[in-house]
Amino acid sequence: MWLSIDPRSSVPIYQQIVDAVKERVAKGALASGARLPTIRELAVDLTINPNTIAKAYQELERAGVIEVIRGKGTFVCPPKPAVAAPPQMSALHELMTRLLVEAHHLGVTPEYVLATLQDMIDRWPAKKEEE
């Protein structure tokens, strides 16, 4: 099985696929140039309607994560050297704020969050020397 989907989740299935692919790419499990499964293949694997997969793939293409080559399939894009634009940086900033707010309401100290994040980075699967 290629990735796991929870059809009962409130987050849309196509969004779950987008997030999962983004995560695998970020972690290096899907290297640049790697071929993704066909829409129909994945639809059969996940027992999900092909249209839903197609929507996820289009979203990923729009995000610049994958690219479609007609008649050949879809592939992971090479990483962009582009520096983040201001509007996108604010999205990151917002995620960080949410992280600290949620931590507070779960009774977790900021220090613990910081330490856990550091640990997560250290264990990040992507080998640094290849980036």
Added chain:
Amino acid sequence: MWLSIDPRSSVPIYQQIVDAVKERVAKGALASGARLPTIRELAVDLTINPNTIAKAYQELERAGVIEVIRGKGTFVCPPKPAVAAPPQMSALHELMTRLLVEAHHLGVTPEYVLATLQDMIDRWPAKKEEE
């Protein structure tokens, strides 16, 4: 005006209210025991349907952030005791993963994320000695 809402955002209005209240509480702008505005008051302030406010308050009560005392109003709950063990940590873990994944696709290094988060914690409005 008590808090600002963007009706054009894709995130539901009731969710925006939930997030905003949680953030104010986490930052200490809403201290424990503080009284929140009435549903009707807030509905008038934000020119929003009272049902939407009610839904947000219910969500906040379920999250243990506020409590409703019949006939008196709604108040901010006392803070939970700090926890270092991972009871509900999976939600936090997921947020952290998303943070790093998004950063990767924006061309931002983990080190930068870590430094920015540290900075954000240092500037956090809530006084540390009180937690």
Added chain:
Amino acid sequence: MWLSIDPRSSVPIYQQIVDAVKERVAKGALASGARLPTIRELAVDLTINPNTIAKAYQELERAGVIEVIRGKGTFVCPPKPAVAAPPQMSALHELMTRLLVEAHHLGVTPEYVLATLQDMIDRWPAKKEEE
């Protein structure tokens, strides 16, 4: 009838809708803040599947031409003062090249193209004093 669609055209129906709305906005026929017909309304008007209309509307929202306010409908966005970024400018440049190339193969001189374009601008419906 709100706009006309040619189901036999090779250009996708949803794209025809996108182009038509963009054109009406550019010409001032759809002023900033104006309300667009409901997806269902337009679907009935054009005897087209609602999903197709929805796709067109989403595309327009992504392009920053319209915005959706939940439960209320879709509206024309205020014009953005943003200056064009380089990648988008090259798209314009490409359109101009195509214009001159097509003109050449139709036996039309560049001078005639220029004059016709000037004339088209003079007759442009949007009143200039309002921009």
Added chain:
Amino acid sequence: MWLSIDPRSSVPIYQQIVDAVKERVAKGALASGARLPTIRELAVDLTINPNTIAKAYQELERAGVIEVIRGKGTFVCPPKPAVAAPPQMSALHELMTRLLVEAHHLGVTPEYVLATLQDMIDRWPAKKEEE
């Protein structure tokens, strides 16, 4: 290499070939009577399926840009006599409208479009006295 093709582009490969040939002809890089490469030659050059090249050549022949002489090869047609009347002008008209509409949504003034187009004409590679 004769012309460059981007297999990742959303515009079909055969269409890219058509556009590229038309552009080279319009700019004078391919003079009237010039011989185009064989389908097989071009297919090898571009590492593209010969069927795709054939489709492009058919399209170009239908457009009156090139002509196939059996056993000899394919050649660029002589230019059409200049026309000032609007026989097939509707296509041009449509392109111009799209140009102005896109410019509007990119925040570019019609005056800028006009000036840029004028400049593009001045720099056009084909020698004017020969047309």
Added chain:
DNA sequence: GTGGTCTAGACCACT
């Protein structure tokens, strides 16, 4: 009532 999501199944363009 609004748009957003998903399914099922069909047809087409491109390679």
Added chain:
DNA sequence: GTGGTCTAGACCACC
């Protein structure tokens, strides 16, 4: 065989 488009009809979240 690949993805892209469209239809028909259903359910849900939000306001």
